[in-house]
Amino acid sequence: MSDALRLHTTTSQPNGSAWPRRRVLQTGLAVGPAAWLAGCANVVGQAKPHVVVVGGGWGGLGAVRALAREQVAAITLIEPNERFMSCPMSGHYVAGAGSLDELLHSYQRVEALPGVQRLRARAQAIERDRREVVLDGGQRVRYDALVLSPGIEYMxxxxxxxxxxxxxxxxxxxxxxxxxxxxxxxxxxxxxxxxxxxxxxxxxxxxxxxxxxxxxxxxxxxxxxxxxxxxxxxxxxxxxxxxxxxxxxxxxxxxxxxxxxxxxxxxxxxxxxxxxxxxxxxxxxxxxxxxxxxMRAHALVRQAGLGQRWADVLLPSFQAKADAHIFVIGDAQGSPQPKSGQVAFGQGRAVGEEIARRLRGEAAPAPKGEVELPLGICWAATSHDEAINVNVVTTMVAGEAPKLRFTVDPKPSARSGTAAWSWARGIWRAMLG
Ligand SMILES: Cc1cc2nc3c(=O)[nH]c(=O)nc-3n(C[C@H](O)[C@H](O)[C@H](O)COP(=O)(O)OP(=O)(O)OC[C@H]3O[C@@H](n4cnc5c(N)ncnc54)[C@H](O)[C@@H]3O)c2cc1C
The missing domain is CATH 3.50.50.60 (FAD/NAD(P)-binding domain)
Structure with a gap:
């Protein structure tokens, strides 16, 4: 078994301490002011591990949805915006041929998922030695596992x-x-x-x-x-x-x-x-x-020492190479997968399931040779009605570099133009519905 796969499947950390199976949630105890305490009251006291997800975009929502389904952890989503806004399909709006409303979606259904708490705040730093996320107001949120999906910044x-x-x-x-x-x-x-x-x-x-x-x-x-x-x-x-x-x-x-x-x-x-x-x-x-x-990874990721330009992660787990308690997904991580929303959402789901598996103390499934990483589906609209579809399948064998296989429409079509909107509405529903 290669080092990469061994780290993916083990519950011990590179620094030697064991991954927590069960520990008392400390969200409300750690964050500080009364308002935060009140906000966290529904999860405080549950003897479940605490998974914090930073970023309610494509990757973060994938992780939250998978973790909520598994019901093995208390989940805190840290996302500052009131609503979600999609970058995919934004070209129509930007060009003056679409509406902003189509891109905007409420977080209400995500907030109502069992075990999920949303903090409407901005993460300012990760203190890895204390396993805490520091928020912009100075409050602190302690985690057992941390999923980072804060996206990119411009260079x-x-x-x-x-x-x-x-x-x-x-x-x-x-x-x-x-x-x-x-x-x-x-x-x-x-x-x-x-x-x-x-x-x-x-x-x-x-x-x-x-x-x-x-x-x-x-x-x-x-x-x-x-x-x-x-x-x-x-x-x-x-x-x-x-x-x-x-x-x-x-x-x-x-x-x-x-x-x-x-x-x-x-x-x-x-x-x-x-x-x-x-x-x-x-x-x-x-x-x-x-x-x-x-572009490069969001400053939060780089300042936490998780990578220079992009976060260095182990594949296929997306566990940070520098810290076994942290998983980095979406555009902030440096795997060769395309930086796409579909990929980020899939990575989030896979990481959510992986964290749940580890928290349940289950053994990793036996490696089966080639592993498939989350699928990429992308659209390039060439007019308001037509688009080119780009699909990317990524496979890897432990210890080897991932292989990407592209399927691309040779020319624009109205069929792909319509399919792009069906894809978008479907995945927005899966993320936020
Ligand atoms: C014009 C355009 C078209 C695109 N079209 C497609 C397409 O057709 N198909 C496709 O699959 N992908 C497409 N993408 C790519 C897709 O949008 C990204 O790959 C995807 O958003 C990456 O997800 P993410 O979770 O890494 O980051 P994001 O979705 O950007 O999410 C990051 C989240 O983190 C939050 N955040 C930021 N800083 C903090 C902080 N300090 N504390 C807490 N939260 C924070 C942000 O508010 C945001 O909600 C397109 C992108 C663009 C720009």
């Missing part, structure tokens, strides 16, 4: 001038930023001119999404007869990953009169005052811009 330091221009240049690759990008797109559609968009080098969240966004905006340019063009600067020689390159390039050709696609161009600096971009192909002036920056 603003990779583009000099960006930090000063942040307000004027919303990226829109995280929930609740879509409105600002939509406002920017509306200005472009009203005023015309040059709209510069970009795609960074991978790995970043949802590789087809920058191209999708450009095509959906270009469709509106054509429909509304806007006197404007989109200059798309791709840091890569072609859309990535390789299996999507030809289908996306083919779809971009349908917008050749609007989108000027320029491969191999890297952003070097931005001067928002002059509306000028320094690039590896020289200076470029813009009227409007939507720059998608390189």
């Amino acid at each position: 603003e330091d990779s583009l000099p001038g960006f930090a000063q221009a942040r307000e004027a240049l919303p990226v829109g690759f995280r929930a609740f930023e879509h409105q600002a990008v939509r406002a920017q797109v509306e200005r472009f559609l009203a005023q015309g001119g040059t709209f510069v968009m970009s795609a960074p080098k991978p790995p970043y969240r949802c590789p087809p999404a920058p191209y999708e966004r450009a095509m959906l905006i270009a469709e509106q340019v054509k429909k509304r007869g806007v006197r404007g063009k989109i200059v798309f600067l791709d840091a890569n020689p072609a859309p990535t990953p390789a299996p999507i390159a030809q289908p996306i390039l083919g779809a971009l050709r349908a917008y050749a009169d609007v989108i000027d696609y320029r491969p191999n161009v890297e952003l070097q600096a931005v001067d928002a005052g002059r509306r000028a971009l320094q690039t590896s192909a020289g200076e470029l002036r813009y009227d409007h811009a939507n720059l998608v920056l390189p």
Whole structure:
């Protein structure tokens, strides 16, 4: 048995202490003020281990749902936003062809799941030696197991001038930023001119999404007869990953009169005052811009010492290499799986089931050779009605690197356009319904 698999299946930690099977929940005792105590009253005192999940996005919700179903732990979800907002399908809204309501969903049903407590707060730090999450108000939440799915942050330091221009240049690759990008797109559609968009080098969240966004905006340019063009600067020689390159390039050709696609161009600096971009192909002036920056794991993960750019995890368990009590899932971890919502949700479910298995003290199932990691399903809308479907199957044998197998529509179709919405509504229901 390889080291990776042995760690996946054992209940002892690298530091030697045993994984707790049963311990008294300390949520309410640890968090502090009376309001928190009152909020936690329904779970305080239950002799169940305490699993804390940070981030109520795609990965976090997968973990919460699986853990709630297993009923072996008290679960605290830490998520600051009142409601969930989806990034998948946001391109239609951003381009001015969809509604924000479709992307917004209530957490009420998740909060009503047995054993689940939601703290509407922001985690500020993880104190691993004390097994505590420190919240933005200074309160502390103790955990027996911690699932981190806080998503990504932009590497603003990779583009000099960006930090000063942040307000004027919303990226829109995280929930609740879509409105600002939509406002920017509306200005472009009203005023015309040059709209510069970009795609960074991978790995970043949802590789087809920058191209999708450009095509959906270009469709509106054509429909509304806007006197404007989109200059798309791709840091890569072609859309990535390789299996999507030809289908996306083919779809971009349908917008050749609007989108000027320029491969191999890297952003070097931005001067928002002059509306000028320094690039590896020289200076470029813009009227409007939507720059998608390189990404890394949320600061919480990196500051906890769980990885440099992305969290280092063991596969297939997603247990942090640095800490056996922590699992990192979704876009914040550095496995070669695509950074997609479907994958994050699947990882969350798998990790929730794995934690429950360990808490029940059950032996790990005997390794069967090849293991399948959660499936990836992604959509690149090429117009309001058509899309390209991208499916990614990941398999691995313990001790070896995972293998990714892509199935990609060769060209856009209305069938995939409709299927994308069915997929989205189905998975939103599975997460939040
Ligand atoms: C435009 C676009 C289109 C996409 N299309 C698709 C698609 O078609 N299919 C697909 O599968 N994926 C798609 N994705 C990718 C998908 O959105 C991400 O892969 C997914 O959101 C990753 O899930 P996550 O749990 O890692 O992070 P998130 O879903 O971002 O969740 C992170 C959560 O953590 C919370 N959080 C952040 N900081 C803190 C903190 N300090 N304390 C507590 N909570 C915190 C946030 O509020 C958020 O709710 C798309 C992404 C974009 C941007």
